[in-house]
Structures are given as C-alpha cells and as structure tokens.
Amino acid sequence: MKVGRLLAAGVIASVIQISAAGGQQTASVPYRNLALSPEQRAADLVSRMTLEEKAAQAGHTAPAIKRLGVPEYNWWNEGLHGVARAGIATVFPQAIGMAATWDPELMHEAADVISTEFRAKFAERVHPDGSSDFYRGLTVWSPNINIFRDPRWGRGQETYGEDPFLTSRMGISFIKGLQGDNPRYFKTIATSKHFAVHSGPESNRHRQNVDPSPRDLEDTYLPAFRATVTEGGVQSIMCVYNSIYGVPGCANPMLMQQHLRDAWGFPGYVVSDCGAAANIYRPDALAYTKTAPEGVAVGFKAGMDLICGDYRNNLTTDADNIVAAVKANLLPQAVLDRSVQRLMEARIRLGMFDPAGVNPYANITAKDYDTPAHHAKALEMARESMVLLKNEGNLLPFKGAPRTIAVVGPNADSFDTLVGNYYGTPSKPVTVLDGIRARFPQSRILYSQGTGLVGPAELPVPENVFCIDMACSAPGLKAETFNGPNLEGRAVTTRTDRSPRVSWTGDRLSSMRWTGTIQAPQSGEFRFRLASENGYRVWIGDKLVVDEWGVGDAPSIYSNGIQLEAGKRYPIRVEGFQRGARGQQQLVWSVPGDNGEEAIAFAKQADVVVFVGGLSARVEGEEMRVEAPGFAGGDRTSLDLPAPQQRLLERVHATGKPVALVLMSGSALSVNWADKNIPAIVQAWYPGGDGGHAVAQLLAGDYSPAGRLPVTFYRSADQLPAFTDYKMEGRTYRFFKGDVLYPFGHGLSYSSFTYAKPRVSDATVKPGGTVEVYVDVTNSGARDSDEVAQLYVAHPGIAGTPIRSLQGFKRVYLRAGETRTLTFRLQDRALSVVDAKGVRRVRPGTVDIWVGGGQPVSRPGLARAPGVRTSFRITGEKLLPK
Missing domain, CATH: 2.60.120.380 (Jelly Rolls)
Incomplete structure (x- = not known):
C-alpha cells in the first residue's frame, strides 16, 4: 500500500512497517492516522512504548524505536539570530541588535527566513529513515526572553533588552515567524528561555538561588514569558539552571505548574537547560535531592518534560535515572507518559510521522538557505539596528567620499564581532573594513588594528x-x-x-x-x-x-x-x-614592541578616522575563560571601554583628525570620555554576516539611522546595585534615578521630528475599558527617514510603581515634511500596576502619558527627545489574572 493514500471517505492515512513477535508485519496504527488529533495520535504512540523506550525519548538525543517506526531525533538546535552551528547560514544581527530596530514586523520576517533555513538544513541532512542530526532538527531553542537587568551579564546580548514590553513584542514576532501560521503543522517550534529568573552572573549559575520580590517577579521577570505563551503561542519553554525561592527552576511547580500551565494555559513541553536537570541533584550544584533518581523525579512531577544533557560537562540525559525513579515509585509512570506524549505531539505537529505531500513546509528544499533574498533581509535588519548615539557638528554622514579614510581598531576587520554568539557561518562575511572598502571604492583606505580587544594587537x-x-x-x-x-x-x-x-x-x-x-x-x-x-x-x-x-x-x-x-x-x-x-x-x-604606531601614522594621513572598537563574544558570553581587567567568566566587572582601546582612541583623537567611533558589542559601554571628545558615535552591536555594509552605508548617508537603545547606557557600573542582587530597585530605566550616559530608547537621526496634538479618546476610563492615544508626528527635517515613536505610562501617587514604563511603540517611515497621526491602544495590563504582594490590578487615579522619539529625559550635551504629554483618569479598580 502506498504511504499517504487518500481513502474513499476523504481521510488520509499512512501505513508503516512495525515489528512483532514472529517477524515483520504490515499494520495500520492510530498514531499514523491523520484523521485523529495530534493528542490522540501521540497518546496511542506512547501507549506502545516500553518504560525504557519512554525514558530514552525524554532525553535530547532521542534514539530510534524501529519497531514503531519512530526515527532518531536530536532536540538540540540553536537559532538565536539564524540557524546556528549547522554550517553555512544567513546570520542576522545578534538578538540585542534586532531588538534595537524596535520593528516587530521586520522581526517576524527575519524569523520566517530563519525557520525556512531550519527546514532547509533538516531536508539537507535528514536520513532515509527520517532521523536527523545534532543541530539539524526543527525544535529551536530560541528566543531568549530573559530581562537584561544588568549590563554586566555576558549573555545579555542574546536578549531583547531590559524592558518587559519591548521584549514581549519582539519575542512574540520572532516566535510567530519561527512557528508559521499553518493550522495543522508547525514550521519549526520555538522555545522561550530561560524560564524564568535568570540573568547572571555566569560564574555561579549552577549554584545560585534567586529570591525576587513578589512585585519584581510579576512586574519584571514574568510578563514577557507570559506574553509569549498567551499571545505568541510558543510551544516550548526552557527551564533554568538556578533555583528560585530555594527550588531548582527545572523542579519548580510554582513556575511550571501554577504560572505556566494553570494560569497561562501552556500546552507545550518544557525542556531543561543543558545540564540543568542534573543540577537538581548534583552535590556541586543545587543539591536539592540526594540522588539522581530523586532529582529527575521531582523535575518531571513539577512539569519538566525533556532533559537536555550537557556534553561539555559529561552530564547525561538521565534515561537510566528515569527508569530507576519509576521502578522505585519515585516517579509515577503516568507522569512520564504525559511528558513523552507532549514530545510526540510536538513531533507529529512538525510533520515527522506524516507523508511529505500533506505538510506544506515539506516543499522547502535543501537549497533554500543563504539565498540573495535572505541576505537582503539580513542587511535590512542590520541597517535598522544601527543606533546613532552622538553626531556633533554633523560629522555624519560624510560629505562625499573622503580622499583618505583611516580604519583602525580591533573590531574593524573582525569576523567575531559580526556574529556574536550562537551563530551560523555566513558564506560571505562582510566586516566593517570590507564594507568601507566596498562603499568608498575611490577613497584610499588605510587599515591598522592598532590594538587587540583587551591586550596587544593579534x-x-x-x-x-x-x-x-x-x-x-x-x-x-x-x-x-x-x-x-x-x-x-x-x-x-x-x-x-x-x-x-x-x-x-x-x-x-x-x-x-x-x-x-x-x-x-x-x-x-x-x-x-x-x-x-x-x-x-x-x-x-x-x-x-x-x-x-x-x-x-x-x-x-x-x-x-x-x-x-x-x-x-x-x-x-x-x-x-x-x-x-x-x-x-x-x-x-x-609581537613585542607593537604599540599602535602604525595606526597613529595612518590617522595622521587621513581626512577622517573610523575607529571600530568595543567588545566581542570572545570576552562577553556564556561561562567562559577571560583573563583581563574588567572581565570575569564571561561577565564584566567594568562597563568601560577596555583600557588598550581607550589609550589608542585618545592617541588617535590627539592627531586632530575627525573621528567616528563605531562600537560593536552586545551590551552597554560607559564611553564617557568618547562622549565628551569624539564627535560621532555609532552603536553597531554584532550586526550579522552583512553588517559591514550596514555600517559603511550609514557613514555614507545611504540611509538615515533610526535604531533605538533597548538598554540603558550607564556612566559606570558603580551606579548599579551588586550584580548578584536581583532586586529591580536602582536598575533599568524603569527604576534607575541617576544620571545616565545614553537612556533606554535613545537614538539620533539624519533628520528631525516634531510631535503635536496629543489627545485621548476619553478623559476618564472605567477599569477594563480601553483608551486610545493619538499624536501627530512630522518629519521636520530635510530628508526621508524612519522614526520610532515611543509611548510611556506613569502612575503618579501609587507607591512602588516604575518611574515610567514603555507600553507602546511604532516604527514609521516619513518623507521629509510628511505628517502622520499615530494611534496607540491601551487596555488592562498596559494600564495596570503591581503591588508589593505581586498582585496586578488596574487602579484608580491619573495616568500620565508621554509619546516621543525617546524618554522625556535630558542631560548636559544630550537634548531631550522630541515628544508631547497627555493624561487621563481611571475611575475604578480591576484585579487581573497572573
């Protein structure tokens, strides 16, 4: 019988070969019947497995069950900003850079490209029996929804910044782009991670316990996760290494049952961070249980469904411990069945047990990656991610092509600073030096590294x-x-x-x-x-x-x-x-004696100097070894530009030549000296495989920059509470009351904008009601440009609430002289506050609104962003669910 035959009743079914006592036989089985729901099919499939087979399927390297036609599958796949670790792929800007676009629509388009390339990689390497390899699957362990609460965290580059609302909007778009819009099949499955209170330090992430206040948990750490479940429809969640309130994240029923499943209605599966299940019982980690079977038992009972082992630390996926836990009556087999059923349902909804002809995503071929169209989308994302921090005297854009450009600094010709961490391999990486050479072919380009990131030039x-x-x-x-x-x-x-x-x-x-x-x-x-x-x-x-x-x-x-x-x-x-x-x-x-003299000599010969510095994922990242002042285990102890770069930058400036500073990093840098002395500063993040073109085109003025900071640039780490302190007081723009270098939401343009006629649909609003805010935005400059209009809400008189909170934004393209009326809709959670007990309510009182090109803040040398104010009153109270 042909697989996928259309039956007379219009029901598609498939037939497989299964083994039985006495040899091979052909049989129709319910889990291959497309007329049944994925839940029914998964339940039938799991009912046919032995205990040992179920235990093995609950690990990320799930072996084949040949007698049931279940192919081998590796659940571990990375896709933070492109298909990672699977060879050539389109590499988008690092996540923090994509967040700097403030463009959810573009984020959705980028994620759709990434999911297409995941399908292509899967098709390229899937074996005849349907099995797939490490980093070649369809279950994507992205996006990272953690709040970047402290700029010292090395993995903050993987996040969408410090704000829960911006994080939720960008995360939802990314998830929907990855998972697709087919009602029957997922294009890929996205994973919101790391659930839920996790943002460094890297050095003790396997041992740390975090005790956030009830207010901080509900107001900062959970909202974006909630939104990716209730609005984004994410189908996978990754639990954390650390403990929360003394209970390991991967054994925490408060998080995984009370919030995730009971309150938010999450239908998917929970996977452990790699090695996190072992943290539950490891004596050198959390040591929550005494034995490994006890540890995996409490994990599965709390809601964990899939264990990622960790080859880096020789931590297994614990199949033997799962079997031992069931046999010792520590883990009910029904709980294990529930987890494995969730996993099989996910694979069914990815089409792994169905004929290719019924799955629309099976039409994606092994050649559908690294295409010109995908490169164009990555370049578009890189251009939108650029943030112009300073432009004194309008040094940028260059007035024509300079005769001689000196390009200096450790990141000018660096592959590392294009890709950040968790990346694929761009087929034609374009460094900043490459981009400048391509954009200014008539200019004389002089290049010298001058210094390394944290030491001499290499x-x-x-x-x-x-x-x-x-x-x-x-x-x-x-x-x-x-x-x-x-x-x-x-x-x-x-x-x-x-x-x-x-x-x-x-x-x-x-x-x-x-x-x-x-x-x-x-x-x-x-x-x-x-x-x-x-x-x-x-x-x-x-x-x-x-x-x-x-x-x-x-x-x-x-x-x-x-x-x-x-x-x-x-x-x-x-x-x-x-x-x-x-x-x-x-x-x-x-080599000895290399003190940057070549870079200084080139600067003296140039009409303009482009200094490309900052950090790289070699010094900020995940649990790594870095032996240099200002760094520790992948995190940072200082926010300053590393000392060797600072010394070179000052020497270049002393030549008297105009300098444009291009910062490439995944986090904020306290470039106080540069802010006072360097006329133009660009934050370029880790801009992806085509990022060098985006930087060069910005310098040339081929487009007007409109990226906005998704994080606060502080003046010093000394302004912040201790890194290990998870209290939000004194952190991020929502709670920090000091003087900052560049505020969250900041970004300049080659044009100018004005805001006028703020108004609201109603002066008074009942709890549970909706209010619309209108504002006219005009491009008052001489050139066409994008603008990012940001709406902030404040609740004066209610103790413990943020200074202000982002609750709306729109990136819009305006021609020179054009005016557009923007509309923002606010309801329920956008108007709510959280009390000290963690209870979220809409409360009566005045709500102040600011809509502008940034926050309503200023400092000497940095003008306040344009914007307008309005307000309305809420007349009653409404309790909101978790």
Missing part, C-alpha cells in the same frame, strides 16, 4: 617563520587530522601546511595537530592564541604556553606569552579540535 603568524624541522629542510608544518576530539588513534590525513590554519567542513568531531619549528623575527615576549571555535593548545619547545582545551566549546580570547630570541628556532606544536559544522582556526600572535 595578527596571523606569518608563514615564513615556520619550518618542518630544526634544520629547516622545508617550509611549513606537518599537519595531522584525527577522528574524534582528542587526537587519538592514527591520523586519518597527513600533509604539510604553510601555517596552523584550517577551515573545517562538515558535521563531525575532529581534531588536528601541527608540528615543526618556529623562528622569532625579534627578541621579546610573544603571545599566542589559536583563533578557534573550540579548544586549543600551543607548545613552544617543552613549554605548554596556552592550554584552552576544555571539554567542549571554548570560544574565548585566552592567550599566553613566552620569551623568544631573535633568529633562534624553537620546536612548536599546535593542537585544536572542532565540534559540529564550524571550526575556522588560525594561529595568531602579538
């Missing part, structure tokens, strides 16, 4: 210093490739390489060793690093100079030094490994 080690042996009988190094990550067994390939440099291809786990000799061109300390996506080691002679091997990903910037003598030849051994479809590796060094 350059590729030149090929002419390597020899195959001490006698230098031939140039180059012996290069050996091994299967597996630990250089074990016989080399599968042996060749001569001119230098330690390789671009790994294919999905594999491989390692490599280069051996030979190196001759120093001068005497002094040389610092070495293998620019790599994974682990590496470097020996000079018998000294292990750099050891950053680890047991998994090691995308750090860790280097170390050794004294070498000019002309002397030393044995060298370089080792590295790669995991998955990524692994560009190159040996780099910093």
Whole structure:
C-alpha cells in the first residue's frame, strides 16, 4: 500500500512497517492516522512504548524505536539570530541588535527566513529513515526572553533588552515567524528561555538561588514569558539552571505548574537547560535531592518534560535515572507518559510521522538557505539596528567620499564581532573594513588594528617563520587530522601546511595537530592564541604556553606569552579540535614592541578616522575563560571601554583628525570620555554576516539611522546595585534615578521630528475599558527617514510603581515634511500596576502619558527627545489574572 493514500471517505492515512513477535508485519496504527488529533495520535504512540523506550525519548538525543517506526531525533538546535552551528547560514544581527530596530514586523520576517533555513538544513541532512542530526532538527531553542537587568551579564546580548514590553513584542514576532501560521503543522517550534529568573552572573549559575520580590517577579521577570505563551503561542519553554525561592527552576511547580500551565494555559513541553536537570541533584550544584533518581523525579512531577544533557560537562540525559525513579515509585509512570506524549505531539505537529505531500513546509528544499533574498533581509535588519548615539557638528554622514579614510581598531576587520554568539557561518562575511572598502571604492583606505580587544594587537603568524624541522629542510608544518576530539588513534590525513590554519567542513568531531619549528623575527615576549571555535593548545619547545582545551566549546580570547630570541628556532606544536559544522582556526600572535604606531601614522594621513572598537563574544558570553581587567567568566566587572582601546582612541583623537567611533558589542559601554571628545558615535552591536555594509552605508548617508537603545547606557557600573542582587530597585530605566550616559530608547537621526496634538479618546476610563492615544508626528527635517515613536505610562501617587514604563511603540517611515497621526491602544495590563504582594490590578487615579522619539529625559550635551504629554483618569479598580 502506498504511504499517504487518500481513502474513499476523504481521510488520509499512512501505513508503516512495525515489528512483532514472529517477524515483520504490515499494520495500520492510530498514531499514523491523520484523521485523529495530534493528542490522540501521540497518546496511542506512547501507549506502545516500553518504560525504557519512554525514558530514552525524554532525553535530547532521542534514539530510534524501529519497531514503531519512530526515527532518531536530536532536540538540540540553536537559532538565536539564524540557524546556528549547522554550517553555512544567513546570520542576522545578534538578538540585542534586532531588538534595537524596535520593528516587530521586520522581526517576524527575519524569523520566517530563519525557520525556512531550519527546514532547509533538516531536508539537507535528514536520513532515509527520517532521523536527523545534532543541530539539524526543527525544535529551536530560541528566543531568549530573559530581562537584561544588568549590563554586566555576558549573555545579555542574546536578549531583547531590559524592558518587559519591548521584549514581549519582539519575542512574540520572532516566535510567530519561527512557528508559521499553518493550522495543522508547525514550521519549526520555538522555545522561550530561560524560564524564568535568570540573568547572571555566569560564574555561579549552577549554584545560585534567586529570591525576587513578589512585585519584581510579576512586574519584571514574568510578563514577557507570559506574553509569549498567551499571545505568541510558543510551544516550548526552557527551564533554568538556578533555583528560585530555594527550588531548582527545572523542579519548580510554582513556575511550571501554577504560572505556566494553570494560569497561562501552556500546552507545550518544557525542556531543561543543558545540564540543568542534573543540577537538581548534583552535590556541586543545587543539591536539592540526594540522588539522581530523586532529582529527575521531582523535575518531571513539577512539569519538566525533556532533559537536555550537557556534553561539555559529561552530564547525561538521565534515561537510566528515569527508569530507576519509576521502578522505585519515585516517579509515577503516568507522569512520564504525559511528558513523552507532549514530545510526540510536538513531533507529529512538525510533520515527522506524516507523508511529505500533506505538510506544506515539506516543499522547502535543501537549497533554500543563504539565498540573495535572505541576505537582503539580513542587511535590512542590520541597517535598522544601527543606533546613532552622538553626531556633533554633523560629522555624519560624510560629505562625499573622503580622499583618505583611516580604519583602525580591533573590531574593524573582525569576523567575531559580526556574529556574536550562537551563530551560523555566513558564506560571505562582510566586516566593517570590507564594507568601507566596498562603499568608498575611490577613497584610499588605510587599515591598522592598532590594538587587540583587551591586550596587544593579534595578527596571523606569518608563514615564513615556520619550518618542518630544526634544520629547516622545508617550509611549513606537518599537519595531522584525527577522528574524534582528542587526537587519538592514527591520523586519518597527513600533509604539510604553510601555517596552523584550517577551515573545517562538515558535521563531525575532529581534531588536528601541527608540528615543526618556529623562528622569532625579534627578541621579546610573544603571545599566542589559536583563533578557534573550540579548544586549543600551543607548545613552544617543552613549554605548554596556552592550554584552552576544555571539554567542549571554548570560544574565548585566552592567550599566553613566552620569551623568544631573535633568529633562534624553537620546536612548536599546535593542537585544536572542532565540534559540529564550524571550526575556522588560525594561529595568531602579538609581537613585542607593537604599540599602535602604525595606526597613529595612518590617522595622521587621513581626512577622517573610523575607529571600530568595543567588545566581542570572545570576552562577553556564556561561562567562559577571560583573563583581563574588567572581565570575569564571561561577565564584566567594568562597563568601560577596555583600557588598550581607550589609550589608542585618545592617541588617535590627539592627531586632530575627525573621528567616528563605531562600537560593536552586545551590551552597554560607559564611553564617557568618547562622549565628551569624539564627535560621532555609532552603536553597531554584532550586526550579522552583512553588517559591514550596514555600517559603511550609514557613514555614507545611504540611509538615515533610526535604531533605538533597548538598554540603558550607564556612566559606570558603580551606579548599579551588586550584580548578584536581583532586586529591580536602582536598575533599568524603569527604576534607575541617576544620571545616565545614553537612556533606554535613545537614538539620533539624519533628520528631525516634531510631535503635536496629543489627545485621548476619553478623559476618564472605567477599569477594563480601553483608551486610545493619538499624536501627530512630522518629519521636520530635510530628508526621508524612519522614526520610532515611543509611548510611556506613569502612575503618579501609587507607591512602588516604575518611574515610567514603555507600553507602546511604532516604527514609521516619513518623507521629509510628511505628517502622520499615530494611534496607540491601551487596555488592562498596559494600564495596570503591581503591588508589593505581586498582585496586578488596574487602579484608580491619573495616568500620565508621554509619546516621543525617546524618554522625556535630558542631560548636559544630550537634548531631550522630541515628544508631547497627555493624561487621563481611571475611575475604578480591576484585579487581573497572573
């Protein structure tokens, strides 16, 4: 019988081969019957599994059940700003950069592109039996909905910023774009993470307990998660590493049952962060239970459905512990059945058990990624993400093409600062230097790195210093490739390489060793690093100079030094490994005496200098090793521009040449000196594979920037409470009362705008009623431009409420001289406040409204954004649900 035959009654059914006692037989089974609901089909499928099979399906590496026709599936897939870790893909700006667009419609379009590429990668590598590989599935562990409460957090780059409302709107659009709009099938399944109170520090995330106040929990940490469930329809939630109120996030019934399922009606499945289930019982982590079976039991009973293990820390997916928990009566089998049924229902709704002809997304082919149209969308997103922080004297845009442009700084020609973390591999990455060269082909471009991010400049080690042996009988190094990550067994390939440099291809786990000799061109300390996506080691002679091997990903910037003598030849051994479809590796060094003189010389010759600095995901990120002042474990201890960059920037400024500072980072920088001395500053984030074009086109004036900050740029970390303190008092624009460098919502334009005629639909509003706010916005400048109109709400006289809260925004395109009337609708939650007990209500009183191009704040040297005020009164009270 053909699979997918259309039956006479109009019901599509499929037939599979299943094994039974006595051999193979053909049988129709309910879980393959498309006439049944996904719930019915999943229940039937789970009823046919053994206990051991169910336990194995509850881990992220779910094995095949051949007798039931269930293919192997790996649930672990990353898609924060493009398909990650699966080879070539379109790379959009990092999440914080996409949030800076304040453009939910564009976010939806970008997520639709990303989900198409997930489908393409799935089609490219799906096996004949339907099984899929690591990072090649359709369950996407994004978006990150955590609130970026403190700019010191290294993973804040993955979020949509510090505001719950902006986060919810961008998150909803991203989720809907990923999951699609088909009523029967999901294009992919999105995952809101990390539920729920989680934003650093990285160093103790496996051990930390967080006790947010009831008000902060309801007012800051939960609203965006709630919105992604109740409005976004997200089908997966990831629970956190840490504890909340003394209970591990992945064993927390208050979060997963009371809020997520009871109050919000979440229908999907909950997956643990990778290794978080083991945190429940690990003695070096949360140690909430004494044994592993007890730990997985409390997790599943609380609402966790899927365990992600963690290969980086040798933490398994716990199938044996699940079986042991059931057999010891710690975990009712019905609870496990419920979890596995949710997982099977998700796979059914992704079309994994159905004929391709009935799934509209099966038409996406293995070639539908990295297309010109997808690149164009990524470039559009990058352009919209750019935030013009300062433009004194209208240095920008450049007045024509400068004759000579000096491009200096550690991020000018950096691949790392295009992609941030959790990224795919752009096929044609365009750095800022590349973009400037392309946009100003008639200009003379002088480039010098000048300095590294946190130390001396690092350059590729030149090929002419390597020899195959001490006698230098031939140039180059012996290069050996091994299967597996630990250089074990016989080399599968042996060749001569001119230098330690390789671009790994294919999905594999491989390692490599280069051996030979190196001759120093001068005497002094040389610092070495293998620019790599994974682990590496470097020996000079018998000294292990750099050891950053680890047991998994090691995308750090860790280097170390050794004294070498000019002309002397030393044995060298370089080792590295790669995991998955990524692994560009190159040996780099910093040489003694390189103090940036070349960069200064180039600046003196230039008509204008573009200084490209900031951070990268090599120094801010997830639980990483960084040994430099101002950094700790992936987080930051200082918000300042790293000292080597600051020194170079001051020297460049001292040449007297006009300087445009381009900051590339995933978080706020306290560039106080630059704000006082540098005429133009652009925040470019980590702008994606085509990001260099977006920066260059902004400098040229090809478009008017309209990005807005999704985070506050403070003057110093000293203005903030302790990083480990999760109280919101004194944090973010909603509760911070001090002087800031650049406020949340700030961003300049090449045009100007005016706001007028604020009005409301009703001067008084009953609780539960709706009020509309109207305002006229005019492009009063000389050129067409986008504007981002922001509506803030304040409740004067009600203690404990935020200074103001964003409750509406619109990004609009206005031609020069054009006026448009914008309408904002406010109801219930937008008008509510939260009391000290965490109860949300609409309360009587005056509601003050500000609508403008930013917040109604100013400071010396930074004018207040244009805008207007209005108000209305609420006449009664209404209790709102959690």
